[in-house]
Amino acid sequence: MLGWMVSSVMLTADPTIVLHGPLLAYVDPGAGSFLLQALLAAMAGIIVTVNLYWQKIKTLFGMGSKPDDSETPPAGPESRDE
Amino acid sequence: MNESPLGASFRDPSGFLFERDGVLYRRVQRSYAAHYDCLMQSGLYTQLVDAGQLIPHETIDSAIDPGPASNPAPDLAPEFDPSTDSDGYLTLKPERVDFVSYPYEWSFSQLRAAALLTLRVQQTALQFGMTLKDASAYNVQFHHGAPVFIDTLSFEIYEPDSPWIGYRQFCQHFLAPLALMSYCDIRLAKLLRVNLDGVPLDLARKLLPRRAWLNIHLFMHIRMHAGYQSRYQTVTEKVKVRPVPKKSLENLLTALASGVEKLQWDASGTEWADYTDGDSYSEGAEAHKRQIVGDYLDRAQPKSVWDLGANTGEYSRLATQRGIRTLAFDVDPACVDRNYRAMRRERDTNLLPLLLDLANPSPGLGWAHEERASLVDRGPADLVMALALIHHLAISNNVPLERIADWFARLANRLIIEFVPKSDPKVQVLLANRADGFDNYTTKAFESAFASRFETEASSPIPGSDRQLYLMRRLS
Numbered sequence: 436m437l438g439w440m441v442s443s444v445m446l447t448a449d450p451t452i453v454l455h456g457p458l459l460a461y462v463d464p465g466a467g468s469f470l471l472q473a474l475l476a477a478m479a480g481i482i483v484t485v486n487l488y489w490q491k492i493k494t495l496f497g498m499g500s501k502p503d504d505s506e507t508p509p510a511g512p513e514s515r516d517e
Numbered sequence: 518m519n520e521s522p523l524g525a526s527f528r529d530p531s532g533f534l535f536e537r538d539g540v541l542y543r544r545v546q547r548s549y550a551a552h553y554d555c556l557m558q559s560g561l562y563t564q565l566v567d568a569g570q571l572i573p574h575e576t577i578d579s580a581i582d583p584g585p586a587s588n589p590a591p592d593l594a595p596e597f598d599p600s601t602d603s604d605g606y607l608t609l610k611p612e613r614v615d616f617v618s619y620p621y622e623w624s625f626s627q628l629r630a631a632a633l634l635t636l637r638v639q640q641t642a643l644q645f646g647m648t649l650k651d652a653s654a655y656n657v658q659f660h661h662g663a664p665v666f667i668d669t670l671s672f673e674i675y676e677p678d679s680p681w682i683g684y685r686q687f688c689q690h691f692l693a694p695l696a697l698m699s700y701c702d703i704r705l706a707k708l709l710r711v712n713l714d715g716v717p718l719d720l721a722r723k724l725l726p727r728r729a730w731l732n733i734h735l736f737m738h739i740r741m742h743a744g745y746q747s748r749y750q751t752v753t754e755k756v757k758v759r760p761v762p763k764k765s766l767e768n769l770l771t772a773l774a775s776g777v778e779k780l781q782w783d784a785s786g787t788e789w790a791d792y793t794d795g796d797s798y799s800e801g802a803e804a805h806k807r808q809i810v811g812d813y814l815d816r817a818q819p820k821s822v823w824d825l826g827a828n829t830g831e832y833s834r835l836a837t838q839r840g841i842r843t844l845a846f847d848v849d850p851a852c853v854d855r856n857y858r859a860m861r862r863e864r865d866t867n868l869l870p871l872l873l874d875l876a877n878p879s880p881g882l883g884w885a886h887e888e889r890a891s892l893v894d895r896g897p898a899d900l901v902m903a904l905a906l907i908h909h910l911a912i913s914n915n916v917p918l919e920r921i922a923d924w925f926a927r928l929a930n931r932l933i934i935e936f937v938p939k940s941d942p943k944v945q946v947l948l949a950n951r952a953d954g955f956d957n958y959t960t961k962a963f964e965s966a967f968a969s970r971f972e973t974e975a976s977s978p979i980p981g982s983d984r985q986l987y988l989m990r991r992l993s
Contacts, residue, residue, distance in 0.1 A: 465685055465746075466749040466750075466752060466755075466756045466758075467742070467744075467745035467746040467747070467748055467749035467750065468684055468685035468688075468742065468745065468746060469680050469684075469758045470745055470749065470756065470758060471737075471741055471742050471745040472680045472681065472684045472761065472769065473680060473758050473759040473760075473761050474759075475737055475738070475741075475769055475772075476680070476761045476762075476765035476766055476768065476769040477759075477761075477765055479765060479768035479769040479771070479772045480764070480765065480768040482733065482768075482772050483768050483771050483772055483775070486772075486775060
């Protein structure tokens, strides 16, 4: 939630700011996806960091999320039977 | 000899799959040579294969082995003759996946596992200076009990500061359907069956409830993404994209993975929670049934089993414990999900749980009906198990016994089938609120209907119940 609040401030920024960087590539109709990605990638570091600290705070107060059992560690070759 | 490119393998100019004498090959075109060489020489291939994340392959030759071309079959597809194909760079022989399954046949946890695998593969690729050029859920298969990336030609040399081309596809193929399953209704997974390039993000935005937007990941990658798509879809001039530094892209992938990991689907509180069939047998009858099914499997020695109506796979495991590759199909997403989670915990490498509505099985889809094969085109199974199933087909779905026999004869060489008579409490439940127009639903009529397609090799009553088990072989 904290990550959301921090990020939402940034998300209100004018998306056209991404258009002023140096020319990298010309893209076709999927342009929206690329433009958004450029914006989100720039923010992702903050989100990742904030999330990390948020999880630490939650763990500190015993609110850590329980581990999910659906994906045990990816099966390496040792788990293959042939 | 059949060497035509397979039906799903025509969009990517880097290469295609073809079959020769029943063996699967992957053609690498010259246009992809630099990328392929980078994949192999950078260490990325070895890293991914060693981690069980990429399907291994053998390199057959630098051109193409003409093979028994001196005796070409008349049905040789004209569009591809490998011996004269000058665009070819290499031919690979990938390890073959036993059964090709599709995202619309996966449970929530399976789709989520495939999503996380795709992100892991992309993260690893970046470390080795490569990137995935697409993020299709169809690039993942379940093989030996785990998700594995199968498209060797999806890797491209990473251009510094370039965005991830697969981002849009990742959101459509994975994030949107997972969010819809998690926040709306598990049945929305079926949207993947009608949208082969994933769920359109504007549709996902319309369907998701407001509380979904409290999830920062869904807000950004679905809601904002849909907004950006609609805003720029009518832009006719080309637009400039700001560079995406590698570190930022890695952060984006980490954030995406975190968003996917947070998505959960819990059957409790939904209509699927009460998933157990609540078998009506006594414990003794169940033990007898297990014994008889086990004996039939030992007798039939099948290489592959399809367990139709498998529930959470209790009887499927009788087959997998015997080392038999087994698909456990069920119509209930909670059963399939529970079964998948259990087989992952158990590290059962022979079992693959899949979603299937037998009354409306997966059809041939996509271009010319050939991109995604129908269920029957992916068969037949050596042996089909239809345990505690026939009353659902014959009574709940009103399918005549003869048609059930016809259909099973297309799916299976052999059959272990349980007949559940009207006197059974389970059938009584089905009949409780409907007019009993099923005069023909008798043991005798069942045996007669199946005798036109199968010969009975063995049959045994299940002590402690009125049910009967049969081992049958399809008539040639």
